Each structure stands twice: as C-alpha cells, then as structure tokens.
Amino acid sequence: MKTKDSQDVILGAQARLWSCSFNQMISMCLKCAIHLRIPDAIHKHGGAAAVPLTALLSTLQIPPSKTEPFRCIMRILAHNAALFNPEPKPSPDAADDEWYSLNASSRLLLSPGGGEDDDDKAAVEVRHTSSVLFLFHPLMQEPWSFLDTWLREDGSRTPWEIAHGTASFWGYLETRDPSGELMATFYDCMTNDSKLVGEVLVSRCRDMFDGVASLVDVGGGAGTMAAAVAKAFPEIKCTVLDRPHVVKGLQGEGNLEFVGGDMFLSVPQADAVLLKWILHDWDEENCIKVLKVCKEAIASPKGKLIIIDMVVDEKRLGERNFGEVQLCFDLFMMAMVNGKERTEKEWKRLFSAAGFSNYKISTVMGLRSVIEVFP
Numbered sequence: 001m002k003t004k005d006s007q008d009v010i011l012g013a014q015a016r017l018w019s020c021s022f023n024q025m026i027s028m029c030l031k032c033a034i035h036l037r038i039p040d041a042i043h044k045h046g047g048a049a050a051v052p053l054t055a056l057l058s059t060l061q062i063p064p065s066k067t068e069p070f071r072c073i074m075r076i077l078a079h080n081a082a083l084f085n086p087e088p089k090p091s092p093d094a095a096d097d098e099w100y101s102l103n104a105s106s107r108l109l110l111s112p113g114g115g116e117d118d119d120d121k122a123a124v125e126v127r128h129t130s131s132v133l134f135l136f137h138p139l140m141q142e143p144w145s146f147l148d149t150w151l152r153e154d155g156s157r158t159p160w161e162i163a164h165g166t167a168s169f170w171g172y173l174e175t176r177d178p179s180g181e182l183m184a185t186f187y188d189c190m191t192n193d194s195k196l197v198g199e200v201l202v203s204r205c206r207d208m209f210d211g212v213a214s215l216v217d218v219g220g221g222a223g224t225m226a227a228a229v230a231k232a233f234p235e236i237k238c239t240v241l242d243r244p245h246v247v248k249g250l251q252g253e254g255n256l257e258f259v260g261g262d263m264f265l266s267v268p269q270a271d272a273v274l275l276k277w278i279l280h281d282w283d284e285e286n287c288i289k290v291l292k293v294c295k296e297a298i299a300s301p302k303g304k305l306i307i308i309d310m311v312v313d314e315k316r317l318g319e320r321n322f323g324e325v326q327l328c329f330d331l332f333m334m335a336m337v338n339g340k341e342r343t344e345k346e347w348k349r350l351f352s353a354a355g356f357s358n359y360k361i362s363t364v365m366g367l368r369s370v371i372e373v374f375p
C-alpha cells in the first residue's frame with residue numbers, strides 16, 4: 001500500500017498530465033470563440049460591462065439544447081484560457097448566475113470596427129484574430145504530427161517539409177500556393193502584428209531615428225512597419241525590400257517605396273536597416289549572410305541596424321505569457337523554417353561574426369526586444 005502522501009503525489013501528477021493533454025482542447029475552444037464571434041456578442045451587449053450567459057445564448061442564437069455545452073466552453077475560455085473575465089452577478093436577485101466581460105486579450109478578437117477604441121480615436125486598431133487563425137490553418141497544424149520523425153532523422157528537413165514534401169515554407173508561399181490562400185493568411189498575421197509593433201516603435205523609440213535620413217525595411221512584407229515610420233517621420237525616405245512576388249502590385253506613395261529583390265544578394269543603401277521578425281526565420285549561417293549584406297547597405301558610419309525579434313531570457317523560461325511563449329516560438333520557428341529564437345549570447349555571437357562592433361538591447365516590446373546594432 002502506498003502512503004496517503006504518495007497517493008496524493010500520483011493523483012497530482014495524473015492531473016498535470018491531463019492538463020497538458022487537454023491543452024489542445026483549450027485552443028480549439030479559442031478557435032470556436034472566434035468562429036462564433038463570442039467577443040463581438042459580449043461587446044454588442046455589454047460594451048465594457050458584464051453580460052449574462054443567457055444574453056449570449058440569444059445573441060449567438062445557440063439552440064436551447066446546446067445551453068450546457070456553451071456554458072462549459074465559456075467557463076473554459078474564462079477560467080482556463082483567461083480570455084474572458086468571469087464576473088459576479090450585478091445584484092443578488094439577478095436571474096442569471098453567470099456573467100462575463102471582455103478583457104484585453106478578448107478585445108483583440110473583436111471584428112474590425114468593433115468600437116473598443118471609443119476613448120482613443122487616434123489609436124491604431126490592433127487585432128489578433130488572423131494571427132490565431134493562421135496557427136490553426138491545416139497546413140500549419142500538420143507539421144506537429146511529425147515531431148518524433150523529425151528528431152530521429154539526421155539532416156535539416158523541417159517538420160513543415162516532412163509534412164508537405166520538399167518545398168520550404170517560403171517556397172510553398174512562392175510556388176505551391178496557387179490560390180494565395182496561405183500567403184494571404186500569413187501576411188494578414190504579419191500586418192496585424194506590425195500595426196502594434198510599428199506604433200510602439202515610433203512612440204517609444206523615437207530617439208533611435210535621430211539623424212536617420214533613409215531606412216530600408218528588409219523583408220518588410222506589405223510595408224506596415226515602413227508605413228508607420230514614414231508617417232511618423234516624413235523626412236525619412238523609407239524603402240520596403242521583399243521578394244518580388246510579395247511586393248508585386250504594392251504601390252508606395254510620398255516617402256515610402258517598394259522594391260523587389262533578395263536580401264541574401266543585395267539590400268538598398270540606407271542609414272538604418274530594419275529587420276523585424278527576419279533573423280528568427282534563419283539558421284546561423286544564413287543570418288550571418290543577411291547581416292553582412294545589411295552591413296554593406298549601411299550608407300553612413302553613424303548608421304545602424306534596428307532588429308525587432310525576441311531575446312530569450314533563460315531566467316524567465318517558465319513564466320506564463322513570457323518565457324513560456326518564447327520557448328514555443330523557438331520550437332515553432334525550428335519546425336516551420338529551420339529558424340530559432342536567440343538568447344543575448346547567441347545574438348552577440350551573430351553580430352560579431354558579421355563584423356558589427358556593438359549593440360544595444362531595449363526591452364520595450366513585451367516578448368520582443370529592439371536591438372540596435374552598430375557597424
């Protein structure tokens with residue numbers, strides 16, 4: 001017979017395994033919330049205030065036979081996923097027992113024009129819906145079935161390549177995505193993120209642009225970051241460099257222009273070279289190649305690189321919503337494109353291998369940092 005204490009240890013251990021195994025169910029509840037537009041329903045009814053479950057059932061036209069499963073999903077979203085706030089009944093005699101309100105995370109899932117910025121009309125409208133749906137895209141889900149195959153085979157084939165054949169993620173976007181559907185989802189996700197990050201960069205990092213007359217955003221996609229810089233600093237000439245199929249049809253205006261090319265071969269000359277979410281896509285050898293081409297592009301001795309990427313903090317690995325997410329991004333980048341997230345030590349090694357003399361890390365962007373690197 002086991003002692004009572006050791007039985008408790010085993011029962012706790014079993015619960016932890018259930019919790020891990022059910023993680024995917026929690027993310028499927030999130031997907032369901034987006035498809036049903038539960039955040040819009042709460043917003044429509046209550047704005048910032050709490051809404052009773054019965055109001056949600058009627059707004060979303062959930063049939064009475066599904067009241068219990070809906071309640072269960074709402075509880076998981078509120079208590080496990082922390083996406084809605086469970087609220088106390090507004091008065092003891094209120095007919096409904098369960099009330100929910102939006103929190104900062106679920107507000108990011110409102111439909112465009114959802115109106116939550118009523119008190120700040122100038123704020124850019126930031127959304128995360130397409131970023132969630134991108135991760136749930138069947139093409140992005142399949143690679144996860146091949147983690148063990150990936151680990152056992154020698155060589156650099158990624159789980160993405162194991163799942164989808166030889167084309168890399170980038171090659172797939174370029175030649176194997178005829179409807180452009182994955183490409184559109186991916187760039188939606190990038191554009192959304194760049195709206196927030198662009199706003200943070202031009203408001204919190206203004207002094208990084210002192211003396212900068214030209215900027216090139218390498219791998220700048222649809223140009224959202226460069227547009228934020230171009231708008232905040234009308235005197236800076238901004239260029240977006242990306243692959244020709246990405247910038248095809250994109251028109252710059254004023255101090256913003258688009259150029260098709262290959263960052264491994266050449267980057268237009270500029271005082272500042274921006275690399276947002278680029279280097280985490282590549283292994284050391286490719287990063288050093290890109291960094292060397294960018295160094296060539298820096299026109300003035302006072303010029304610099306501005307890198308926006310994660311700096312993995314090993315002291316915070318277990319921390320919820322921080323190290324935990326950095327670790328997941330690390331695996332995600334390895335699995336999709338043979339990239340990785342880097343610690344400061346790893347960044348430092350890259351910069352010196354590419355011939356840069358100095359760098360400065362600013363932790364002003366949540367999970368990510370802004371790294372200025374000097375020639």
Ligand SMILES: C[S@@+](CC[C@H](N)C(=O)[O-])C[C@H]1O[C@@H](n2cnc3c(N)ncnc32)[C@H](O)[C@@H]1O
Nearest residue numbers: 190194219220221242243246262263264276277
């Ligand atoms: C993860 S996305 C980041 C996009 C953008 N910087 C952002 O954060 O919103 C990486 C970008 O690198 C671009 N890219 C990949 N290979 C490239 C190359 N050889 N030359 C230029 N851009 C490239 C991709 O097309 C894509 O737009």
Ligand SMILES: O=c1cc(-c2ccc(O)c(O)c2)oc2c(O)c(O)ccc12
Nearest residue numbers: 131132134135169189193277281336337
């Ligand atoms: O830089 C990247 C970022 C992301 C990404 C994924 C989910 C999100 O919610 C998000 O906001 C961003 O996805 C990538 C990817 O899938 C690649 O294959 C290559 C690069 C990236």
